[in-house]
Amino acid sequence: MEKIVVQGGDNRLVGSVTIEGAKNAVLPLLAATILASKGKTVLQNVPILSDVFTMNQVVRGLNAKVDFDEEAHVVEVDATGDITEEAPYKYVSKMRASIVVLGPILARVGHAKVSMPGGCTIGSRPIDLHLKGLEAMGAKITQTAGYIEAKADHLHGAHIYMDFPSVGATQNLMMAATLADGVTVIENAAREPEIVDLAIFLNEMGAKVKGAGTETITVTGVENLHGTTHTVVQDRIEAGTFMVAAAMTGGDVLVRDAVWEHNRPLISKLLEMGVEVTEESEGIRVRSQLENLKAVHVKTLPHPGFPTDMQAQFTALMTVAKGESTMVETVFENRFQHLEEMRRMGLHSEIIRDTARIVGGQALQGAEVLSTDLRASAALILTGLVAQGETVVGKLVHLDRGYYRFHEKLAQLGAKIQRIEANDEEE
Numbered sequence: 001m002e003k004i005v006v007q008g009g010d011n012r013l014v015g016s017v018t019i020e021g022a023k024n025a026v027l028p029l030l031a032a033t034i035l036a037s038k039g040k041t042v043l044q045n046v047p048i049l050s051d052v053f054t055m056n057q058v059v060r061g062l063n064a065k066v067d068f069d070e071e072a073h074v075v076e077v078d079a080t081g082d083i084t085e086e087a088p089y090k091y092v093s094k095m096r097a098s099i100v101v102l103g104p105i106l107a108r109v110g111h112a113k114v115s116m117p118g119g120c121t122i123g124s125r126p127i128d129l130h131l132k133g134l135e136a137m138g139a140k141i142t143q144t145a146g147y148i149e150a151k152a153d154h155l156h157g158a159h160i161y162m163d164f165p166s167v168g169a170t171q172n173l174m175m176a177a178t179l180a181d182g183v184t185v186i187e188n189a190a191r192e193p194e195i196v197d198l199a200i201f202l203n204e205m206g207a208k209v210k211g212a213g214t215e216t217i218t219v220t221g222v223e224n225l226h227g228t229t230h231t232v233v234q235d236r237i238e239a240g241t242f243m244v245a246a247a248m249t250g251g252d253v254l255v256r257d258a259v260w261e262h263n264r265p266l267i268s269k270l271l272e273m274g275v276e277v278t279e280e281s282e283g284i285r286v287r288s289q290l291e292n293l294k295a296v297h298v299k300t301l302p303h304p305g306f307p308t309d310m311q312a313q314f315t316a317l318m319t320v321a322k323g324e325s326t327m328v329e330t331v332f333e334n335r336f337q338h339l340e341e342m343r344r345m346g347l348h349s350e351i352i353r354d355t356a357r358i359v360g361g362q363a364l365q366g367a368e369v370l371s372t373d374l375r376a377s378a379a380l381i382l383t384g385l386v387a388q389g390e391t392v393v394g395k396l397v398h399l400d401r402g403y404y405r406f407h408e409k410l411a412q413l414g415a416k417i418q419r420i421e422a423n424d425e426e427e
Contacts, residue, residue, distance in 0.1 A: 004399075004407050006384030006391045007416035008366050013251035013385075015413045016282075019239045019258060020047035021073070021232035023402050024309075025194040027097040028171040029201055029232060030055045033077035034062060034104040035178060036205055039227030043075045046232055050400045054095050061088035062105065077227075086113040089146075095401075099127055100168055102150060103176030106139060112150045129169035133160045137173075137180055157182030157221060165190040165302045170217070171198055177219035178207040186217045192303040193262045197233040204228040236262040237309045238403060239284070241378050243267075244310070245410065246286040247275045247293070248317045249385055253413060258284040265306045269314070272296050273321055295323030295360055300331050312338045312379035315358060319347055320386055322361035329354050338376035341369040345387050366391040371398040378403060385415055394422070 026046055033041045046052060048070050056066045056075065064079040085105060092098040092115045105112035116127075131141045131148070136158040139150045157180055162169060170190040175198075177184035189195070191213055199212030205228050208220040239258035246253035247270055260267065260279045267277050267284075274292040278285045295318070300308040308331035318325040319342070329335050336356050339349050344367040348359035366389035371377030377399035384391030393399075396419075399406060407419045 003422045004393045008387040011385040011415045013249045013413040016254040018256040021045035022235035025197045026232045028100045031100040035225045036227045037224050041077045041227040042229040044231040046073045046075045057091045085109050085111045089115040103172035106150045107176045107179040129166045130172045133173040155180035157184045159185045161187040180221040184219045189217045201230045240266045240310045243286045244313045244317045247288040248320050250290040252287045254285045256283040293321035295325040297326045299328040312375040316379040316382040318358045325358045327356045337372035368392040371395040374398045374402045
C-alpha cells in the first residue's frame with residue numbers, strides 16, 4: 001500500500017501545470033460507445049485513471065473490443081458485435097458512474113441487467129431518477145438480488161421532469177433516448193460541461209440532441225449510431241484543485257488548458273477571498289498573497305452553482321484565510337468526513353447538519369491521515385502543504401480514481417512531496 005508524504009510549512013507553488021481530460025466526462029463517453037453499432041469509436045485526451053480502467057473493463061464485459069493506448073491517451077472501442085445485456089458485477093460494484101451503462105445497453109439490446117453500483121461513501125445518491133425516466137420511456141424495471149433489470153422491446157420518446165438535476169440520470173436518459181422512437185424531452189436536466197461534452201459526442205455519432213447546457217434537453221431518436229473520433233473536454237475539477245493549491249500557498253501558477261467558463265463559480269469565490277485570477281491564452285493564472293485572504297461563505301449547488309466536487313479542496317483553502325468561513329453542502333449529505341481528519345492537524349471546525357464552520361488562520365500541524373473519498377484525498381494533501389511538519393496521507397485508492405500523478409505535478413510546482421511504498425506493519 002502506498003502513501004503520500006508532505007513536508008509542510010514552506011510550499012509556495014510557482015510555475016505551470018497541465019491538466020488532463022475530465023474523469024466525469026470520459027466515463028459516460030465510454031458508456032456511450034456501446035450505442036455505436038457501426039464503425040469504431042476513438043476517444044482522445046483520455047486521462048489515465050483507475051476509474052477509466054474500470055469502465056474499460058465494464059465495456060469489455062459487454063462484448064465490445066476496447067484498446068487503451070496509455071502513451072497516446074487514446075481509447076478505441078469497437079461495439080459492432082452482439083452486445084451482451086449484463087454488466088459484470090466485479091467492475092460495476094467498484095464505481096458509482098458505471099450505472100450509466102444501463103441506458104445505452106437497454107437502448108441497444110432491449111434488455112439490461114446491471115448490479116447496484118459502488119463508489120465513494122459520500123452519500124446515498126439514489127438512482128430512482130434514472131429508473132423513473134426509463135420507465136416513462138417504456139421500460140419495465142425490476143430490482144432483485146442486488147441487480148437492476150430493465151426490459152423494453154423498443155423505447156419510446158417521453159416528457160420527463162426530474163425532481164433534481166442529477167448528472168448521472170441526465171446522461172443515462174440522454175443516451176437511452178438517442179435510439180428511442182420519437183422525441184424525448186428532459187426538463188430540469190443537469191447543465192454541467194460534461195453533459196455538453198456528451199451531447200456533442202452523441203451528435204458526432206449521428207444522434208439528434210439539442211439544449212445540452214440548459215434546463216431542457218430534447219432528443220429525437222434515430223435508427224442507429226456510428227463510431228466517431230472525439231476529444232474529451234478538460235477536467236475542470238483537476239483545474240480547480242490546482243487553482244486552490246496556488247491560492248492557499250501564496251503561489252503563482254498557470255493552469256494550462258483550464259476553461260474559464262467551466263470554472264466560473266470557483267473563480268467567483270476565489271476573487272471574493274482576495275485571490276488574483278486572470279484568464280490567459282494558455283489557461284488560467286492564479287496569484288495569491290496569504291495575508292490578503294478573507295473568510296467567505298460558500299454553498300454547493302448543481303451547475304452553474306459551486307461544484308460539490310470542489311467542496312473538500314475549498315475547505316482546505318478556508319483553513320488559511322483569517323476569520324470564520326462557512327461551507328454549506330446541499331448535494332451530498334455525507335461529504336464532510338475529511339474535516340474529521342483535518343481536525344487531527346489542528347483545524348478548528350464545527351459541523352451542524354449541512355453546514356461546516358471553519359476557523360481559518362490557525363496554526364496547523366502535520367499528522368497521519370486517511371483519505372475518505374476522492375476529493376477528500378486531494379484536500380488532505382493540500383492541507384499538508386500548509387501544515388507545519390510532516391503529513392502522511394494514506395488510502396490513496398481514492399486519489400487514483402480522479403488524479404493522474406498528482407504528487408508529481410505538485411512537486412514540479414515546488415511542493416516537498418513524495419509517494420512511498422508503506423510496509424505491512426506501517427499499514
